[in-house]
Amino acid sequence: IARIAVAGQPAHRVGHSMGGGVAQKVALMRPDLVASLCLCEAMVPRLLMGAATGAERSALREVEAVAARLTASVACGDPEGGMARFVDFWGGPGSWAHLGPVRRARAAEMAVDVMTDFAHCGGDPVTMADLRALRVPVRLISGSKSPAVTRRVTERLLAALPDVVHVELAGADHMAPRSDPDRVNRLVLDHIHAVEATWSQAA
Numbered sequence: 001i002a003r004i005a006v007a008g009q010p011a012h013r014v015g016h017s018m019g020g021g022v023a024q025k026v027a028l029m030r031p032d033l034v035a036s037l038c039l040c041e042a043m044v045p046r047l048l049m050g051a052a053t054g055a056e057r058s059a060l061r062e063v064e065a066v067a068a069r070l071t072a073s074v075a076c077g078d079p080e081g082g083m084a085r086f087v088d089f090w091g092g093p094g095s096w097a098h099l100g101p102v103r104r105a106r107a108a109e110m111a112v113d114v115m116t117d118f119a120h121c122g123g124d125p126v127t128m129a130d131l132r133a134l135r136v137p138v139r140l141i142s143g144s145k146s147p148a149v150t151r152r153v154t155e156r157l158l159a160a161l162p163d164v165v166h167v168e169l170a171g172a173d174h175m176a177p178r179s180d181p182d183r184v185n186r187l188v189l190d191h192i193h194a195v196e197a198t199w200s201q202a203a
Contacts, residue, residue: 001030010035012192016177017043017090017150018121028130036195038188039157040141041174045149046124047156056156059148063089067118070111079111080104086114089147090174131160138164139191141184143172150174165191 004011004026012035015023020042027034048060066089073082084096087107099107138161142154158166167187169176177184 001026001033004030004033012036012038012195014038014040014188015042016040017174018117020044021121021124021126024131024134025124025126027134027136028126031134031136034136036137036139036191038139038141038191040177040184040188041143041146041150042140042153042157043121043150044124044126044153044157045121046126047128047153048149051152055148056152059152063147063149067115070115070118074111074115080108083107083111083114092145092173095175128156128160131157132162134161135163137191137195139187140164140166141176141187142166142168143174143176144168144170145173146176147174 010033013023013026015021015038017040020039021044023037023039024042024044027037045060045063048056051057051060066086069085070082073079073085083104087096087099088094096104138157140154140157142150154166158164169180169183172180172183
């Protein structure tokens with residue numbers, strides 16, 4: 001927020017996964033500093049807490065189990081074991097093995113930070129009412145093969161946000177910004193250009 005304020009004009013915020021939750025939080029705290037949001041597979045699990053549907057509760061329990069496994073693994077001195085489950089959950093089975101030994105070691109070093117960030121993400125008190133009051137253009141990007149939890153969060157965001165467009169990438173998963181960057185980047189840029197074009201027309 002401080003960096004955007006120094007720039008002197010609203011900024012387009014783009015975020016993936018937990019970064020999507022951060023971008024959204026910035027918009028809720030300081031909507032005057034946000035020109036638009038582009039959220040790819042936004043991870044805002046708080047929206048599913050107290051959910052009315054069984055599918056939403058099941059999706060939330062699944063991701064909570066992954067987070068609990070990571071916490072337990074870190075506590076017993078096996079960060080690699082916890083991160084292996086975490087990476088395979090978000091990237092699909094075999095993702096951890098494909099990282100290779102060097103990247104697996106780096107991921108294990110990040111285990112405590114990932115665990116902490118995930119806890120903060122789940123504890124953020126955002127509500128559907130907060131989202132309904134958010135008056136900035138939003139584009140949601142999701143993958144057709146993403147985990148159930150992000151699909152359910154996307155459905156909640158679509159139901160609440162007043163100015164939102166959703167694009168689903170066929171065949172993509174949660175890690176689309178890494179596995180399919182060309183399609184994701186094109187959607188981000190198209191969104192920004194479309195928002196700025198409306199400003200030109202209004203002027």
